[in-house]
Structure formats: structure tokens, C-alpha cells
Amino acid sequence: MIKIPKYVEDLKPYKAGKPIDELFREYGLKKIVKLASNENPLGPSPKAMEAIKKHIIEIHRYTNPAAFDLVNAIAKKINKSPNQIVTGSGSDSLLQYIISAFSEEGDELITSKGSFIGWYVNVNKYGRISKQVEQNNNRFDLEKIAENITEKTKIIYLANPNNPTGTIFTKQEFENFLLKVPENILIVLDEAYTVYAQSNPDYPNGLEYDNKNLIVLRTLSKAYGLAGIRIGFAVGHEELIKILYKVKLPFEPNSLAQVAAIAALNDDDFLRKTVELNNKSLKKFKQIFDELSIKFLPSSANFFLMLFADEDYTVKFKDECLKKGLILRHVKSFGIPNGIRINSGTDEETEFAINVISQVQNQLLKEYNLQPNI
Ligand SMILES: Cc1ncc(COP(=O)(O)O)c(C=O)c1O
Structure with missing residues (x-):
């Protein structure tokens, strides 16, 4: 037997999300928007x-x-x-x-x-x-x-x-x-x-x-x-x-x-457009989070971290968004089990995400019998 160092044994391989093709099939989706990896929504330079x-x-x-x-x-x-x-x-x-x-x-x-x-x-x-x-x-x-x-x-x-x-x-x-x-x-x-x-x-x-x-x-x-x-x-x-x-x-x-x-x-032109789009998208997310009483942190990057009451609600929120075609990042592995990260998108992606988040938040508040301002 080859002896493996304990610290290597203890590592967990990178866990990739479900392939997009599989998501289309599994949930019968027509559209999928991924705002989970802080990528540039404008594509490459x-x-x-x-x-x-x-x-x-x-x-x-x-x-x-x-x-x-x-x-x-x-x-x-x-x-x-x-x-x-x-x-x-x-x-x-x-x-x-x-x-x-x-x-x-x-x-x-x-x-x-x-x-x-x-x-x-x-x-x-x-x-x-x-x-x-x-x-x-x-x-x-x-x-x-x-x-x-x-x-x-x-x-x-x-x-x-x-x-x-x-x-x-x-x-x-x-x-x-x-x-x-x-x-x-x-x-x-x-x-x-x-x-x-x-x-x-x-x-x-x-x-x-x-x-x-x-x-x-x-x-x-x-x-x-x-x-x-x-x-x-x-x-x-x-x-x-x-x-x-x-x-x-x-x-x-x-x-x-x-x-x-x-x-x-x-x-430089691409970089300028990137920053402009980011500001525009994050501003819209901020508005909807305020309306829905979703707690989030002030951001100086191209994403927001939403914070929920507990891990159970957070996982449910992420899963329900996924079923509706919105891929977000649950950041438990970063040490924040009640956090979900969402990055900025194109105008169309931002509108799609706002729609999904509104539906999911309202649905879960009812299901958990919670007031919006938890
Ligand atoms: C803080 C931070 N550092 C580094 C990286 C990794 O960047 P790269 O794609 O250059 O490996 C990321 C990517 O998410 C990041 O958030």
C-alpha cells in the first residue's frame, strides 16, 4: 500500500456543480443563468x-x-x-x-x-x-x-x-x-x-x-x-x-x-464597460434585496453576499433558485453556512435573477411562516 500523508487523505476533491445540460433536463428548464463564479457577464475582452x-x-x-x-x-x-x-x-x-x-x-x-x-x-x-x-x-x-x-x-x-x-x-x-x-x-x-x-x-x-x-x-x-x-x-x-x-x-x-x-x-474600453455594467447590476440587486428584506453586505467587488437566518433556509433558497434556472453559490465551504453569493449580470440576467429571487423569497417566507424582516 502506498502511504498517503494524512493532510492529503483529509483533502476533499473539488466539488463541481451539476453540468448545465443536466439541469435543463432534470428541471425541464428553458433558460439557465449562472451568477455563481464572479465571472464577467460581458464575456472575454x-x-x-x-x-x-x-x-x-x-x-x-x-x-x-x-x-x-x-x-x-x-x-x-x-x-x-x-x-x-x-x-x-x-x-x-x-x-x-x-x-x-x-x-x-x-x-x-x-x-x-x-x-x-x-x-x-x-x-x-x-x-x-x-x-x-x-x-x-x-x-x-x-x-x-x-x-x-x-x-x-x-x-x-x-x-x-x-x-x-x-x-x-x-x-x-x-x-x-x-x-x-x-x-x-x-x-x-x-x-x-x-x-x-x-x-x-x-x-x-x-x-x-x-x-x-x-x-x-x-x-x-x-x-x-x-x-x-x-x-x-x-x-x-x-x-x-x-x-x-x-x-x-x-x-x-x-x-x-x-x-x-x-x-x-x-x-480600457472593455474595462470601463465592465465596471459600468457591474455598478448598474449591483444597484438593481440592492433595490430588490431591500424590498424583500434580504440581508446583504456592502460590496466593493462584482458580487453581493446575501445572509439568511440559518443554514437550512439558505440551502433551501439556493436549491429553489436552481430549480428555476438561477445558479448561485452557497458559501458554506468558505466558512459562512448562511451565505449565498450572487455576482453581477447583463441587464437580461439581472432581470431574470430578480424575478427568480422574488418568487423564491416569497414562497419560502410562506412555507416557513416567517415575517420578511427576519
Ligand atoms: C479572492 C480571490 N483570489 C483569487 C481567485 C482566483 O483567481 P484565478 O482565477 O486567477 O485563479 C479568486 C477567484 O474566485 C478570488 O475570489
């Missing part, structure tokens, strides 16, 4: 699609192992040296490189409860000690996180805006936190939703900080509409980036992801 078409005839070639052109394009865009940048197949891939390069078994990795599942999974995958600090008012509690640092602490992971709450910590809170964290502890600042948060003057832009123990993660999966092709990048002091190149797989991200990203980074 058109410039990225053009770039992919143009370069598809070259996929028999290995790409540049360090994604030279892409790294230089990112450096130019964000005004950093290419030595401060490494790219990967999504920021999820970079998270595992960070954990494997900067920590070892027995080290303690701190983050918040109710944060990005990808972080928790990667920490467990490497058998590191996962420490999760309670949130304060559904936000990362940076003061508490700093108080929880011990001699074993190696990495602190922060998501700003956070997924699945959509909440942010402020510039002031972040700067106070930086003063408290010793230089031998790595801070990972995951800014997957930064494009949606940047207009808020209190939101800290991680790229403005040159701390030697800070790595900022960005992805093109959300606002740039490239989730399926897998592309993200990390920015930090060049000594840290050098280490990440030691563990990174060569030829990652793939050649089409690289050309798509170069094109998308300069698609």
Missing part, C-alpha cells in the same frame, strides 16, 4: 479573443518559459520593473507556489475566517497549520490578525476586497497593520477584485507599497473576462519574485493565455 485567434497557429511551439513579453507588458502597465513580476495559471496557481516556496510543514499561515476558499485548500494541500481569525463586522480584522502572530507564523493572507463577503479594509487599517508585521513574515495581498474597488478613495492599492515582505496578487479572471484561460500575476520585491521563479513550472501560463492577457491589459 474582444481584444483578447482577437489575439487568441491570431496566435492559435503557433500552439505547436513552446512558449517563452518566463512569459517574457507578458511580464514586460505588465511591468509597463503598472510601472514596475519586470524583475518584480511573475505570472501563473491564475492567482490560484500562484498561491500554491507562494505556500510551497515560503513555508514548510509545521509553519503557521494566518488569514481570516470567511475568506477565499482557494487559500484554505492550498494551505491544507501542503499540510501547513491554518489559523483563521474571526472577522469584525464581516470584514478582515487586521488588528486581531496582527495579535495572532506567533514565532511559528510564516505567511499572512489578506483578500481585499474579500471573497465571499465583498468587503474591504481601508488604507489606514492596512498601513497600521504593515507597521505591526515583522519583516520575516510574508504578507500576501490578494487583489482579485481591485478593478471594482479602485474608485473608493479609502481602498489601498497594494502596488503602491514597496515593503520587502509584501506580494500582491492580481488576476485577469474577473474584470478582464479571462477566467477560463487561467492567467494571473504576482508583484513584489525582486528577491521574493526570484524565489517564486524557482518553484514555478516553466511555460506557465500557456501561450494563448499570455497573448490574451497582453491584449486585455490594454482594453
